Amino acid sequence: MQKGGAVWALGTMSGTSLDGVDAAMVLTDGTRIFDFGPTAYRPYSPAEQATIRAAFGQWPGDPAVAAAAAVVESAHAELMSRFTGAEIAGFHGQTLAHDPQGQGTHQAGDGDLLARTLGLPVVWDFRSADVAMGGQGAPLAPFYHFALARHIGAALPLAILNLGGVGNVTWIDPRQTAPEHAGALLAFDTGPANAPLNDLMQRLTGTPQDAGGAFAATGTVDETLIDRFLTHPYFYRMPPKSLDRNDFHASLDVTHLAPQDAAATLTAAIAASVARGAEHFPTQVARLLVTGGGRHNATLMSQLSTRLRLDAEPVEAAGLDGDMLEAQAFAFLAVRVARGLPTSGPTTTGVPALVGGGKVSRP
Numbered sequence: 001m002q003k004g005g006a007v008w009a010l011g012t013m014s015g016t017s018l019d020g021v022d023a024a025m026v027l028t029d030g031t032r033i034f035d036f037g038p039t040a041y042r043p044y045s046p047a048e049q050a051t052i053r054a055a056f057g058q059w060p061g062d063p064a065v066a067a068a069a070a071v072v073e074s075a076h077a078e079l080m081s082r083f084t085g086a087e088i089a090g091f092h093g094q095t096l097a098h099d100p101q102g103q104g105t106h107q108a109g110d111g112d113l114l115a116r117t118l119g120l121p122v123v124w125d126f127r128s129a130d131v132a133m134g135g136q137g138a139p140l141a142p143f144y145h146f147a148l149a150r151h152i153g154a155a156l157p158l159a160i161l162n163l164g165g166v167g168n169v170t171w172i173d174p175r176q177t178a179p180e181h182a183g184a185l186l187a188f189d190t191g192p193a194n195a196p197l198n199d200l201m202q203r204l205t206g207t208p209q210d211a212g213g214a215f216a217a218t219g220t221v222d223e224t225l226i227d228r229f230l231t232h233p234y235f236y237r238m239p240p241k242s243l244d245r246n247d248f249h250a251s252l253d254v255t256h257l258a259p260q261d262a263a264a265t266l267t268a269a270i271a272a273s274v275a276r277g278a279e280h281f282p283t284q285v286a287r288l289l290v291t292g293g294g295r296h297n298a299t300l301m302s303q304l305s306t307r308l309r310l311d312a313e314p315v316e317a318a319g320l321d322g323d324m325l326e327a328q329a330f331a332f333l334a335v336r337v338a339r340g341l342p343t344s345g346p347t348t349t350g351v352p353a354l355v356g357g358g359k360v361s362r363p
């Protein structure tokens with residue numbers, strides 16, 4: 001790869017909601033974004049989802065993990081081979097278990113194998129080095145969020161909120177010139193996002209989402225339950241901090257509520273946890289840009305606007321692509337790793353020093 005200049009990088013993300021793999025190209029030098037390229041999506045089949053789901057919470061050595069890794073690798077190889085013109089790829093893999101203060105963090109899928117299959121340098125295992133140095137290993141999108149804030153010409157502090165299965169937010173001061181500068185970023189996972197709502201909708205309707213938030217819109221929020229939810233110790237921890245998909249399982253029990261009220265309450269809980277998180281922001285933000293699937297949920301967006309007293313806008317309002325932003329992040333981070341630039345630091349993962357996490361596998 002040419003030193004210094006911008007290159008086309010391909011990034012992939014297989015998120016906690018397990019719908020499929022996103023892939024996107026970005027023209028970048030690892031600092032600035034020069035252009036966005038093609039994108040593609042490859043859903044997991046129900047059988048593939050079941051294989052991956054069976055490995056959730058398991059660590060390498062377990063046969064379920066090997067089976068899940070094989071599914072992740074073949075789905076990525078199939079999707080990534082549709083792209084041409086990339087000089088490097090960033091492969092996030094599928095998080096199966098995340099326990100940064102205990103057993104570590106594990107993303108299924110072998111980047112070495114993909115490098116050989118695709119004939120491209122592949123950067124992967126982005127989170128382990130950060131965790132080994134005492135960081136949370138997540139969230140990692142914040143250094144990309146910083147580049148996005150500069151790219152869209154933001155002049156004042158803003159927040160980028162990702163609402164996937166889990167929520168994560170980045171507070172950004174775009175007046176700083178680099179993400180590693182003191183005062184540029186503060187990032188953390190906000191709490192559970194769509195995962196508990198999806199699980200509820202699956203049980204109620206057989207479809208794992210509340211499309212547009214239409215069902216929740218017909219219910220009433222149980223504010224007492226929300227208040228109790230907000231006493232979870234996670235909300236008292238100072239950021240940076242990160243979560244595994246099911247960390248809140250027992251704390252969000254809505255089974256005693258009428259179905260619509262249960263959906264309304266889980267939707268409001270997402271917004272309430274973001275509002276609680278926003279209390280940690282170093283300054284107020286001028287904009288709240290929302291990415292990830294949750295931005296399609298109108299009830300959730302309106303709950304966010306109410307509870308944060310700020311207009312929650314989809315990232316599309318700033319000309320960005322909220323379906324592909326995480327895949328773009330791993331394209332961008334791949335270039336940073338290849339060039340020896342840090343990908344996380346004390347204010348994004350809590351790691352004591354700047355870290356450039358990620359292995360580089362060459363074909």
Ligand SMILES: Nc1ncnc2c1ncn2[C@@H]1O[C@H](COP(=O)(O)OP(=O)(O)OP(=O)(O)O)[C@@H](O)[C@H]1O
Pocket residue numbers: 014015016017018019162163164165166167194195198208209210211212213291292293294296297326
């Ligand atoms: N039209 C819609 N209406 C309501 N919710 C939606 C809609 N589209 C997507 N979602 C929600 O967004 C989720 C998917 O979001 P996304 O693709 O950002 O998650 P992910 O990347 O897998 O998760 P994470 O960021 O936690 O790794 C779905 O599971 C669903 O809950």
Ligand SMILES: CC(=O)N[C@H]1[C@@H]2OC[C@@H](O2)[C@@H](O)[C@@H]1O[C@H](C)C(=O)O
Pocket residue numbers: 015016095098105137138139140141142162164165166167168189242243326
């Ligand atoms: C361990 C892990 O895979 N975490 C994911 C997950 O999904 C959302 C949230 O929890 C975030 O911390 C992270 O993903 C994004 C891409 C990140 O690292 O920024």
